[in-house]
Amino acid sequence: MDVHLKGLTMAFDGHETASLFKRGSAPSKVIAVNNFSATIKSGEMVSLLGPSGCGKSTTLMLLAGLYRPTSGQIIFGGEDVTRIDAEKRGIGMVFQNYALYPHLTVRKNILFPLKMKKVPKAEANKKMEEMARLVQIEHLLDRKPGQLSGGQQQRVAIARALVKEPKLLLLDEPLSNLDARLRLEMREEIRRIQLKVGITAVFVTHDQEEAMSISDRIMLMRDGILQQECHPQEMYRKPVNIFAAEFIGSPPINMLDRDGQRVGVRPEHFTLSQEQDFFTGKISHLETIGRDTLIRVQSAENETVRTFVDGNTTLKIDDTCHLSVKPENIHRFNPATGERVGDA
Amino acid sequence: MDGTRPTLLGTLKAYIYLLPALLVLGTFSIYPLFRSLFMAFTTVHRRTLEVEEVGLHNFRFLMDDPRFALALRNTFTFVLGVVPVAILISLGIAVLLNQKIRGATFFRSIFFLPFVTSTIAIAMVWNWIFHERHGLLNYFLGFVGVDPRPWIDHPDHAMTALIIMSIWSRLGFNIIILLAGMQTIDKQLYLAAKVDGASAWHRFKTVTVPLLSPSIFFLTVMGVIGSFRVFGEIYALFPGGATAGPANSALTVVYYVFQRFWDDRNFGLATAAALVLFVIILCFTLLQFWVGKKLVHYK
Amino acid sequence: MSTKAVIGRVVIYLILAMGALIMLVPFVWMLSTSLQTAHQVNIRPPIWIPIPAQWGNYSRILDFAPHFPRSFVNNLVVASIGTILELTTAILAAFAFSRLRFWGRDILFYILLATMMVPGEIMLIPNFLTIVRFEWLDTYRALIMPWAASILSIFLLRQFFLAIPEQLSYAAKVDGCRDFRFLWSIMVPLARPALVTIALLAVISSWNAFMWPLIVTNSPSMRTLPLALALFRGEAGTFFELLMAASVVVVLPMIILFIFMQKHIVAGVSRSGLKG
Numbered sequence: 039m040d041v042h043l044k045g046l047t048m049a050f051d052g053h054e055t056a057s058l059f060k061r062g063s064a065p066s067k068v069i070a071v072n073n074f075s076a077t078i079k080s081g082e083m084v085s086l087l088g089p090s091g092c093g094k095s096t097t098l099m100l101l102a103g104l105y106r107p108t109s110g111q112i113i114f115g116g117e118d119v120t121r122i123d124a125e126k127r128g129i130g131m132v133f134q135n136y137a138l139y140p141h142l143t144v145r146k147n148i149l150f151p152l153k154m155k156k157v158p159k160a161e162a163n164k165k166m167e168e169m170a171r172l173v174q175i176e177h178l179l180d181r182k183p184g185q186l187s188g189g190q191q192q193r194v195a196i197a198r199a200l201v202k203e204p205k206l207l208l209l210d211e212p213l214s215n216l217d218a219r220l221r222l223e224m225r226e227e228i229r230r231i232q233l234k235v236g237i238t239a240v241f242v243t244h245d246q247e248e249a250m251s252i253s254d255r256i257m258l259m260r261d262g263i264l265q266q267e268c269h270p271q272e273m274y275r276k277p278v279n280i281f282a283a284e285f286i287g288s289p290p291i292n293m294l295d296r297d298g299q300r301v302g303v304r305p306e307h308f309t310l311s312q313e314q315d316f317f318t319g320k321i322s323h324l325e326t327i328g329r330d331t332l333i334r335v336q337s338a339e340n341e342t343v344r345t346f347v348d349g350n351t352t353l354k355i356d357d358t359c360h361l362s363v364k365p366e367n368i369h370r371f372n373p374a375t376g377e378r379v380g381d382a
Numbered sequence: 383m384d385g386t387r388p389t390l391l392g393t394l395k396a397y398i399y400l401l402p403a404l405l406v407l408g409t410f411s412i413y414p415l416f417r418s419l420f421m422a423f424t425t426v427h428r429r430t431l432e433v434e435e436v437g438l439h440n441f442r443f444l445m446d447d448p449r450f451a452l453a454l455r456n457t458f459t460f461v462l463g464v465v466p467v468a469i470l471i472s473l474g475i476a477v478l479l480n481q482k483i484r485g486a487t488f489f490r491s492i493f494f495l496p497f498v499t500s501t502i503a504i505a506m507v508w509n510w511i512f513h514e515r516h517g518l519l520n521y522f523l524g525f526v527g528v529d530p531r532p533w534i535d536h537p538d539h540a541m542t543a544l545i546i547m548s549i550w551s552r553l554g555f556n557i558i559i560l561l562a563g564m565q566t567i568d569k570q571l572y573l574a575a576k577v578d579g580a581s582a583w584h585r586f587k588t589v590t591v592p593l594l595s596p597s598i599f600f601l602t603v604m605g606v607i608g609s610f611r612v613f614g615e616i617y618a619l620f621p622g623g624a625t626a627g628p629a630n631s632a633l634t635v636v637y638y639v640f641q642r643f644w645d646d647r648n649f650g651l652a653t654a655a656a657l658v659l660f661v662i663i664l665c666f667t668l669l670q671f672w673v674g675k676k677l678v679h680y681k
Numbered sequence: 682m683s684t685k686a687v688i689g690r691v692v693i694y695l696i697l698a699m700g701a702l703i704m705l706v707p708f709v710w711m712l713s714t715s716l717q718t719a720h721q722v723n724i725r726p727p728i729w730i731p732i733p734a735q736w737g738n739y740s741r742i743l744d745f746a747p748h749f750p751r752s753f754v755n756n757l758v759v760a761s762i763g764t765i766l767e768l769t770t771a772i773l774a775a776f777a778f779s780r781l782r783f784w785g786r787d788i789l790f791y792i793l794l795a796t797m798m799v800p801g802e803i804m805l806i807p808n809f810l811t812i813v814r815f816e817w818l819d820t821y822r823a824l825i826m827p828w829a830a831s832i833l834s835i836f837l838l839r840q841f842f843l844a845i846p847e848q849l850s851y852a853a854k855v856d857g858c859r860d861f862r863f864l865w866s867i868m869v870p871l872a873r874p875a876l877v878t879i880a881l882l883a884v885i886s887s888w889n890a891f892m893w894p895l896i897v898t899n900s901p902s903m904r905t906l907p908l909a910l911a912l913f914r915g916e917a918g919t920f921f922e923l924l925m926a927a928s929v930v931v932v933l934p935m936i937i938l939f940i941f942m943q944k945h946i947v948a949g950v951s952r953s954g955l956k957g
């Protein structure tokens with residue numbers, strides 16, 4: 039099922055209690071999502087990426103029907119669902135804190151959406167067991183959520199979201215509450231399950247690495263506005279503005295001023311050279327992480343860049359080094375607007 | 383909560399949820415408030431309830447009524463006699479219970495018993511304990527050489543008897559609140575104070591009391607409000623019914639309200655007296671908040 | 682432990698034991714007197730354990746107050762129906778205040794909070810006149826309806842509901858669960874500790890209520906227990922063994938309730954204090 043968002047806008051009023059005591063002051067309006075248009079294709083996993091407060095979660099809530107947009111349309115397949123309540127949209131949703139019903143067993147948690155749909159018992163049980171097998175929690179069915187680890191709870195949450203066979207799966211920062219190792223494991227799990235079920239999915243995250251690794255497409259947001267929408271690798275290779283360039287990549291892109299432009303070079307695109315070229319400076323910091331060594335180089339003009347060198351390097355702190363970069367790996371931006379310039 | 387605007391449908395739905403509560407509260411909590419404001423300024427016929435007089439006459443009558451003056455005096459005596467003493471005793475007991483005492487829960491429960499007990503039954507048994515000839519109190523006082531005295535039947539002692547009983551029945555509530563307050567005090571503060579060489583008394587003075595001040599403040603407000611409203615205890619402690627204690631010696635404001643309302647069927651006057659009580663409570667509460675702001679240490 | 686510490690402990694226990702004794706004596710004396718003969722009642726030194734116990738005192742209550750069992754039933758009826766109504770109205774209203782968005786929500790909530798500060802005595806007389814107007818005098822309705830909703834309960838339950846993560850209601854909505862169903866199958870089970878506490882406090886205050894039953898009932902058959910007890914003295918005179926027996930009947934159910942549910946009752950009282 040394709041999902042179309044057309045000019046979606048969501049404005050929040052200031053907090054109601056605050057305004058009660060501040061009669062007369064102008065009502066504070068926050069535009070959380072601003073004229074957002076995009077299409078999510080059937081079977082695709084799309085990431086909504088951006089810093090906190092950028093409107094990505096609000097967009098998800100709008101997709102779920104938990105918020106009503108101020109203006110704009112949401113279309114599922116051919117049907118306009120803008121005015122349809124969450125209860126009737128037939129979507130599955132996974133929350134950051136799992137939002138499992140604490141007083142119900144895992145079994146009953148998964149059965150809950152089917153009970154709401156009044157699915158006959160035998161059929162519901164069959165679906166529940168299938169789903170439990172898919173997310174690998176068959177052995178936990180009679181436990182309460184409080185007795186499960188974070189990763190297990192997330193699996194239950196996914197099973198509950200998928201059991202009613204929704205046409206759209208929404209995931210709201212599903213990995214943020216997990217520790218680093220589990221996060222990696224669950225990331226792969228979510229992708230495996232999504233591909234296996236073949237469901238259209240929207241994945242909200244503030245972690246660019248997560249978005250890069252899991253999704254078919256990334257929608258990058260900032261201050262309620264969609265910045266760039268493309269394949270992960272393309273966002274990495276061709277950021278449309280300074281924000282996109284800086285948000286994607288770890289360690290972050292090096293930004294410098296050159297010829298009246300803002301210029302960005304990713305750390306891995308620098309190479310050591312023998313003579314003075316693109317950048318020259320003294321090594322101010324050096325750390326070896328596994329295979330590579332990360333160095334920070336500071337120029338006489340006090341500009342700093344980070345880059346990787348071979349882990350077996352003999353470079354030391356305070357050594358002077360020259361860095362060069364291939365022209366196609368230099369990203370150029372208009373310093374006033376932040377927009378990308380200079381592409382053919 | 384999200385900042386989306388309430389919708390007409392959502393509002394309608396919410397008021398359906400609220401309807402049962404609002405019906406009850408509207409009829410028995412909010413409407414009577416306004417009605418009493420009105421009634422205090424009228425005199426109505428005791429049967430037909432037709433308004434016979436409008437004005438400040440009820441309040442003027444109260445000002446001149448020596449019984450009302452007595453009721454006010456007695457009420458203040460009662461409040462001053464009960465609230466500080468009850469808090470001091472409870473504070474002492476709560477501190478002891480907080481010393482990792484074995485059976486602390488058991489002791490706490492015993493002190494709390496009067497809270498769940500009918501005040502009428504409590505007053506009944508205390509009436510028997512205060513009995514001049516056969517009462518337990520005079521019997522025990524005999525051991526320490528105190529002559530038996532007519533606790534219930536003599537105006538000089540009636541208020542003392544009422545105060546003793548009320549302190550006894552309030553301890554449990556105070557102790558629970560204070561213990562709950564003590565649970566919130568960081569144990570490390572005591573360790574720190576100990577390391578700094580503070581004695582037990584010093585720790586009590588510099589750590590427990592300041593950090594407990596919100597609880598103590600709460601108890602003062604609740605105690606004052608509750609004491610201003612004392613009624614059932616008086617009704618049951620002093621048999622006879624017609625007067626509140628011998629020669630009205632335990633007449634409090636609420637009892638005065640009850641007498642004017644129940645015995646005299648003077649609805650307007652009774653309401654006016656209740657309104658005066660409310661204003662006094664309000665002033666007291668505001669005063670306490672004002673004083674509390676300076677003394678209470680909030681985290 | 683040093684000697685000084687041991688002495689300290691002993692002193693603490695002695696003080697607490699003294700205090701506990703002072704708290705218990707009235708209850709023990711009540712029970713003891715209720716089992717004595719009219720003669721034993723006046724003997725000094727007092728008899729603490731009367732042998733044989735005069736259980737007959739309890740049936741003799743009926744000689745003076747034949748309606749006493751009826752009052753017991755009245756208390757059961759008023760306390761149970763009243764509590765169920767109070768819980769129901771509180772659940773519905775607390776849900777609206779904590780989970781629904783509607784016009785006037787905050788204003789209404791502040792009005793109710795302000796009303797909570799007003800002492801009940803102000804409402805006594807207007808409410809009495811309302812009961813007269815409804816022709817409810819001397820009925821269960823008069824005893825129950827004014828207490829069928831409590832602002833304090835609504836407030837406490839709202840606080841509890843607010844602590845339940847909002848994601849849970851989102852999850853339920855997405856799962857196809859409507860508000861009313863969500864309230865009863867998710868919120869209410871989760872709020873059980875709060876509901877138990879509210880119910881217990883409601884039962885206790887209903888059971889012990891005195892002033893209101895005094896003014897809205899006339900006939901002996903409609904009296905509640907505290908009222909029947911207060912008026913029993915007029916009927917039995919100064920037979921202390923009977924007065925105490927009647928007192929035990931009034932007190933005992935709440936003490937039993939307290940013994941079994943004290944954790945919840947204490948928790949409820951502590952919470953109301955910490956809020957203040």
